[in-house]
Amino acid sequence: MFIGHFAVGFASKRVAPRSSLAVLLAAPLLADLLWPAFLLVGAERVEIHPSSNPFLNLTFVSYPWSHSLVMGLVWAALFAGIYFALTRYRTGAWVIAIGVVSHWVLDVVTHRPDMPVSPWGSTLLGFGLWESVPGTVAVESMMFIAGVWLYSTGTAARDRIGRYGWWGLVAFTVIGYLMNLFGSPPPTVTAIGWMGLALGILTAGWTWWADRHRIPTKASSVIRTTP
Numbered sequence: 634m635f636i637g638h639f640a641v642g643f644a645s646k647r648v649a650p651r652s653s654l655a656v657l658l659a660a661p662l663l664a665d666l667l668w669p670a671f672l673l674v675g676a677e678r679v680e681i682h683p684s685s686n687p688f689l690n691l692t693f694v695s696y697p698w699s700h701s702l703v704m705g706l707v708w709a710a711l712f713a714g715i716y717f718a719l720t721r722y723r724t725g726a727w728v729i730a731i732g733v734v735s736h737w738v739l740d741v742v743t744h745r746p747d748m749p750v751s752p753w754g755s756t757l758l759g760f761g762l763w764e765s766v767p768g769t770v771a772v773e774s775m776m777f778i779a780g781v782w783l784y785s786t787g788t789a790a791r792d793r794i795g796r797y798g799w800w801g802l803v804a805f806t807v808i809g810y811l812m813n814l815f816g817s818p819p820p821t822v823t824a825i826g827w828m829g830l831a832l833g834i835l836t837a838g839w840t841w842w843a844d845r846h847r848i849p850t851k852a853s854s855v856i857r858t859t860p
């Protein structure tokens with residue numbers, strides 16, 4: 634899953650309006666942000682097998698550290714724990730923890746049976762929504778539209794950066810998804826690793842910048858502190 638994870642991050646702002654969208658987005662994307670680093674150091678493995686179905690170009694041979702349920706719970710506790718220690722914002726910490734674990738749940742729905750439960754076990758899960766391109770695109774697009782709507786209506790732009798920065802991020806994400814769908818598969822695993830890291834850093838910085846120029850509009854969230 635790709636833009637479905639973004640949807641979770643965008644929607645999270647409604648629940649934790651005082652958290653920066655950058656951390657709320659990094660939580661459901663965390664597994665895919667860690668994965669390129671683990672690929673580059675050789676701790677996880679992927680193979681490129683170009684397929685007529687763009688969702689099946691990659692065969693995830695092994696990714697126990699970024700994509701198992703047990704490690705998901707560990708990353709969730711670490712990320713939420715550090716966030717709470719720095720901000721004392723309990724709601725934000727809980728939303729981050731749930732966001733991190735949501736990645737595993739959503740990937741199990743979309744992936745073929747390659748999602749590990751624990752780093753040491755042999756159980757692999759996956760319901761294979763990716764086998765159906767229209768099905769995947771329909772589910773992810775509906776989630777993404779809902780997420781964009783929830784964030785857009787739950788916040789208001791304070792200036793032009795808040796407006797164009799946010800909609801630019803939405804456009805950038807959609808273009809990335811379309812390139813994934815219609816572009817050619819990545820040339821090498823090393824390219825996946827470096828591209829993944831670069832895109833992760835760019836998206837985090839962009840999100841942090843755009844979100845700082847917007848304010849929550851819901852009555853419960855008028856206090857403007859963005860840790």
Ligand SMILES: [Zn+2]
Pocket residue numbers: 634664665700736740
């Ligand atoms: Zn993933």
